[in-house]
Amino acid sequence: MLELRRLRLLRELHERGTIAAVADALQFTPSAVSQQLAMLEREAGVKLIEKAGRGVKLTDPGLVLVEHADALLQRAALAEADLAAAAGDIAxxxxxxxxxxxxxxxxxxxxxxxxxxxxxxxxxxxxxxxxxxxxxxxxxxxxxxxxxxxxxxxxxxxxxxxxxxxxxxxxxxxxxxxxxxxxxxxxxxxxxxxxxxxxxxxxxxxxxxxxxxxxxxxxxxxxxxxxxxxxxxxxxxxxxxxxxxxxxxxxxxxxxxxxxxxxxxxxxxxxxxxxxxxxxxxxxxx
CATH class of the missing domain: 3.40.190.290 (D-Maltodextrin-Binding Protein; domain 2)
Structure with missing residues (x-):
């Protein structure tokens, strides 16, 4: 089963371009981001990221997965919003x-x-x-x-x-x-x-x-x-x-x-x- 928080890291890497930028945005350390992405690769069973110059980029399977990640993350956000609406809590x-x-x-x-x-x-x-x-x-x-x-x-x-x-x-x-x-x-x-x-x-x-x-x-x-x-x-x-x-x-x-x-x-x-x-x-x- 693919873990949603790790899918978000993959999506963030695709949008922000570097592991350092992802770490800064999400208040992680770069090593923690790399570790979580490595775990996502093991869950997926395919290589999702490869080196590109001094940085990294998504592989073809990684690009396929990030499209699904977008849809899953939007559905999760909708679920959170509906739960908050049901509770009626402005917080x-x-x-x-x-x-x-x-x-x-x-x-x-x-x-x-x-x-x-x-x-x-x-x-x-x-x-x-x-x-x-x-x-x-x-x-x-x-x-x-x-x-x-x-x-x-x-x-x-x-x-x-x-x-x-x-x-x-x-x-x-x-x-x-x-x-x-x-x-x-x-x-x-x-x-x-x-x-x-x-x-x-x-x-x-x-x-x-x-x-x-x-x-x-x-x-x-x-x-x-x-x-x-x-x-x-x-x-x-x-x-x-x-x-x-x-x-x-x-x-x-x-x-x-x-x-x-x-x-x-x-x-x-x-x-x-x-x-x-x-x-x-x-x-x-x-």
């Missing part, structure tokens, strides 16, 4: 990741509310963008992610994750009172290449302004872009959620959707449902 650990503005506006007040309504739930907050947080959620390192999906940068989620839209957040032009189509020669501030904010800014400028923006300043911190705009050093596009009431801004025909994502296996888990409900309670009245 354990609730690990939330959120990008900066959502952490301030949604996650922090939700955690404060849960301290009163669910005192046995240990809430933990990590600031992080969806690019980092969603893989961590899939691996079980997080329990809920507050992410954003921009009109020009969308996410494709696996069936193992379930998304709940929270609100639409319009994109605003900051740092200029001129129409977007007149800002071809402006200096722009945006996120780093490949990030949702940067790709959306480029898409809006191309589609609605007819030009490729001259991005002079890059930071994934919206406060840096706001400071540049306030000093007349840059123009930028930012979601309304990150702007104070005193920031002059003009809407552009684009927006992002802010959403919560959980593991599908945890849909009925009381602690996850409590996290989601507390975050929804922080949404502005429509």
């Amino acid at each position: 354990g650990r609730g690990r939330v990741a959120a990008f900066q503005s959502a952490a301030f506006k949604l996650a922090l007040p939700a955690i404060a509310a849960l301290r009163e309504s669910a005192p046995r739930l240990r809430c933990e907050l990590v600031e992080g963008e969806p690019e980092m947080a969603l893989p961590m959620l899939a691996l079980g390192d997080l329990d809920l992610v507050i992410g954003d999906e921009w009109d020009h940068h969308t996410w494709r989620l696996s069936d193992a994750l379930t998304r709940y839209p929270l609100l639409r957040d319009p994109l605003m032009l900051v740092g200029s009172d001129r129409p977007l189509r007149e800002l071809k020669d402006a200096h722009w501030a945006a996120g780093h290449p490949g990030m949702s904010w940067e790709e959306s800014l480029r898409g809006v400028c191309r589609e609605h302004g007819g030009f490729e923006p001259d991005i002079r300043h890059r930071s994934n911190d919206a406060n840096v872009a706001l400071a540049l705009a306030a000093r007349g050093l840059a123009t930028t596009l930012l979601p309304r959620l990150v702007l104070g009431d005193d920031v002059p801004a003009t809407p552009v025909p684009s927006s992002r959707t802010i959403y919560a994502v959980i593991r599908t296996a945890d849909v009925r888990r009381p602690s996850t449902r409590a996290l989601l409900a507390a975050i929804r309670d922080q949404l502005p009245a429509s």
